[in-house]
Amino acid sequence: MRRAWVSVLIGLVVVAAGVALASLRVNPYVYFAGYVILQYVVIATAWNILGGYGGYVNFGTPAFFALGAYTAVVLIQLMKAPLPVLIVAGGLVSALLGLGIGYLTLRLRGTFFSIATLALSVVLQTMIINWEYVGGSRGISVIRPSGPPFGNYVVFLFTVMLALAVGAVLVARFIERSWIGRGLAALRDNEEAAECMGVPTLRLKLFATTISGFLLGVAGAPFPYYVTFVVPDSAFALDYAVNALAMPMIGGTTSWMGPVIGAVLVGTAQQLATVTISSDLNLLIVGVVLVAFVVLAPEGILGLVRRLRAP
Amino acid sequence: MFSWDLLANAVVAGVLLGGFYAAVSLGIGLIFGLLDIANIAQPAFLILGAYAAYVMNSAYGLDPILAGIAFTPVFYLLGAVVYRVYYGSFERRGQESLRGLVFFFGILFIIEVSLSRKFGVDYRLVQAGYIGKSIDLGGIGISFRYLVPCLVGVAMTLALYLFLARTFYGRAIMAVSQDQAALRLMGADPIRIKTIAFGIGIAAASLAGALLIMIAPVIPSTDRDYIGRMFAITVLGGMGSIGGTLVAAVILGVVESIMATFFGPSWSLAVSFGILLAALAVRPSGLFGR
Secondary structure, X not given: OHHHHHHHHHHHHHHHHHHHHHHHOOOHHHHHHHHHHHHHHHHHHHHHHHHHHOOOXXXXXXXXXXXXXXXXXXXXXXHXXXXXXXXXXXXXXXXXXXXXXXXXXXXXXXHHHHHHHHHHHHHHHHHHHOOHHHOHHHOEEOOOOOOOOOOOHHHHHHHHHHHHHHHHHHHHHXXXXXXXXHHHHHHHHOHHHHHHOOOOHHHHHHHHHHHHHHHHHHHHOOHHXXXXXXXXXXXXXXXXXXXXXXXXXXXXXXXXXXXXXXXXXXXXXXXXXXXXXXXXXXXXXXXXXXXXXXXXXOOHHHHHHHHHHOO | OOOHHHHHHHHHHHHHHHHHHHHHHHHHHHHHHHOOOOOOOHHHHHHHHHHHXXXXXXXXXXXHHHHHHHOXXXXXXXXXXXXXXXXXXXXXXXXXHHHHHHHHHHHHHHHHHHHHHHHOOOOEOOOOOOOOOEEEEOOEEEEHHXXXXXXHHHHHHHHHHHHHHHOHHHHHHHHHHHOHHHHHHOOOOHHHHHHHXXXXXXXXXXXXXXXXXXXXXXXXXXXXXXXXXXXXXXXXXXXXXXXXXXXXXXXHHHXXXXXXXXXXXXXHHHHHHHHHHHHHHHOOOOOOOX
């Protein structure tokens, strides 16, 4: 239990460092780009709980992310709900969807599960496009509440996302080190064998899909205030699906550190490439690096480091 | 006010669309249905085929179908190379499920982004004498833009069926899908057979892509619309049953066409994915499961 407190403490220090950075008032673009990178830390970590620990590849990340974002849009439209409410509500709604795809794993395994999540994303996008209340295909503009607690609004959102990222990583780390993580690893390696050994596979899978969905929704909830104009194409962007699995794959899927390393490296590279070269080239680079990693270094950066250390 | 005329038109248009969907799904039926390789990059190869036809058509005025056929050897080789990489990196090590899937997802992404870098995000289309024409059968209009792809699709289905049923390599592909070890004992190399099958599947995407750009203008991200359709048809058609693929394609085409006519085209995409989800959840072996 002591070690858990130490990690929480380290998390708090990271958040405090972020707040300090927020008060430094460096170039505003740093916060703008930093928000996106931290958002990917949450997304990659959330994906990895199901994909890396449990071995169920989710291609439907945009569905969960956008569900969080659009839950926030509805709540802003209805009653101008404050940001913490948006985050919790967005997370809960996405968690429900996660629970739903958890039950899907009863019948669908491996490839079929992945294709179903891909289908889910498109069905959800079509529904949002046809729902006029949240702007339909034309999108909707969201007005930020005036007067954030500190700094300007982007700096405030950056700090919030940093706290969320630290929280997500702590959750992932806790899962990995508890019996839940070992159970998920068992069902990733051989689901039938795990079931036979008495691992409660269904409960574990439902837990993993729900918590993964929750975190993805949480990542999406501040999105309307960040972009201030939400269109289905941006909330359901394929970038999220690719990055969500590319980042853990590049970093390493077996440890909580992998998605963080992957998200920070790939996310930073993308932000730099967007500014200096062009935005579609950065996506191309991600694709090529992803394919190179799954072919040449299947264990990711963590695996490479481990291999170098081993004699 | 229910219009029977509208319904009849929608059904005919749906059947024609179905023939085209069959052409689109044959490749993935072979690769995913028979070889059990989850090649989610297949729609990207389809779009690549469409752009190949576009380039040949706009630069040299070549007929899109001829262009599609002309590119099949190139696509066959491309498919063979992709399969060899896939086999060497994943299948041989028994890691095909997770990493193989990610590998194909990466390829899908690379092709799509490369195309949008080269051609931009403007809609592209092809020209041919017969594309604008149509015939009228007692109030039901049949445009050649749909009729020709449908006929080519049916011809492709027939050709693939005959290939699988009658030729040595076709039967070997059927055998490798049933029992790889047994095929090895018979003295055939399963990897070689799978390379051939994968190549044919990708080659089919070349011709199907040429049909696609005939029916409607294409942008690089069109591939996403076809992921659901392809897999819905393959799963519904019973995983690699060629006749089943054609029937499932026509069912999907008719349902989509009716939805588009009566509820608006923005819903038609949800139909294919909805059918796919329902098929996966209720009857994963499809309508014509083996």
